[in-house]
Amino acid sequence: MDLTKFKSFHLAELCSFCLECIQCKDLLPELLNVLAEREKFEYNDIEYTGIEYKRDFVNSLCMSSWSPNIVTLLTSMFIDMPLTKEEHLKVVNKLGTYIEKMTPQEIPPFIYQLLKFCKHYNNYKVILVLRIYNNANLNGNSSSDSTNTNDFDLIETTDNQETVEAESTVLYHIHTVASLGHDCIKDYLNSLKNVLRCPEFILDPFQLMVLFTISTIPHYEETIFDIIRPCIVRSYQENQKRQHSCWFREVVSTCHKPEEVLSQVVKFSLQDRDLVIQGLVNFGFVLLGIGSALGRDLIAEKQWSLGNMILLKIIKRKRNIASTVIQTLCNHIVTRQNVSQYIDCLKMP
Incomplete structure (x- = not known):
């Protein structure tokens, strides 16, 4: 059907029909594409340009109530729809x-x-929505768990296995998008660079799982670790200030503890999230490789301890990669100058 031969009024009528019968996903993007090229026409006693009609139609579409079971179908429809950045954001929010x-x-x-x-x-925006959903439906259930690190050495069976499996599949989809080099991943990482002063936003279990998953793509590894590590350092610095300043404790009532957050990430990833585990192992070695200032550097020591914790928790439960991790530790002990942190990592309790 050649829609370009239709009059603008009839195209608008078809759009209105599609709005009422929202399942017409294949036709609607093409209708709007054709209408957007039209100059002026009258519909319902209102004079429109094609761009104006499309804008009003998208607004009406976003104000409509959709059945959840057709939202995935609608999303695929929007992929082919001509949208401005403002319209795109409105649809994503909806x-x-x-x-x-x-x-x-x-x-x-x-x-x-x-x-x-x-x-x-x-x-x-997609990652943010997933983060909120995840915290409400999975990680939120673990917030009341004991923070004793021994508790995290055990792989617990979640009450909502379906949610865990769905999350794993979502992480796989995110990795696929990142591996294709889509610009959206760069934009996502750039958005995180703007909130480095708020470590609690980045040091979130789901957000970290996303980042560690993407970090397994070599092109992104350094960028991602340069986002995560400063947040960890800032958290340690804030915790130090809270210990020494009553005023700071009142202003900053709570501080995220990187050990607890990373322990959760390890716990959630041990079963079937090999990409997250790979990213965690790489990050653990980055933390162990941090140089210290002259004299005692407490922040560097805390990072070594965190890297130590990550690697120990993983090699205890993932025997298939334990030999590789231990061999890498041994290589660093032989080839590097400051090796005490690597030796400590081999002292398994």
Whole structure:
């Protein structure tokens, strides 16, 4: 069907029909593409240009109530729809409100389509929505767990295995998008660089799992570790200030402890998230390789201890990579000058 031969009024009528029968996903993007090229036409006693009609139509579409079971279908429709950046953001915000209404099985295909839709921009919005959902449905359940590090040495069975499996699939989709070199990943990482002064935002279990997953792509590893490590350092510095300043304790009531957050990441990743584990191992060695200032450097020592903790927890439970980690530790002991932190890592309790 050659829509370019249709009058603008009839195209607008078809768009209105699609709005009422929202399942017409294949036709609507093409209709709006054709209408957007039209100059002026009248519809419902209002004079529009094609661009104006498309803008109003997208607004109406976003104000409509959608059934959660067709949101994934709608997301795939929006991929082919001509949208400005402002319209794109509006649609992403609308789509993001539906994730809480979905079952765990519905989330991975929805996120797959949403990541495709956000190929060029607003990818950070997808991660933010996932972070909020994850904290409410998975990590939130662990907030009341004991913070004793021995508790994290055990692989606990979650009450919501479906949510865990959905999260693993979502991480795989994010890795796939990152491996394709989409600009949206660069935009996402740049957005995180703007919040380095708020380590609690980045030192979030799901956010870290996303970052460690992406870090397994060599092109992104250094950039990601340069985002995570300064947040860890800042957290340690803030904790030191809280210990020595009553005023600072009142102003900053709570501080994230990197050990607790990283322990959660390890715990959630031990079963079937090999990419996260790989990223954690690489980051553990980065922490162990931090140089110290002259004299005693408490911040450097804390980073060594954190790297030590990460590697020990992993090699205790992931026997298949234990030999590689131990061999790398031995190589560093032989070839490097300051090696006490590597030796300590081999002293398994």
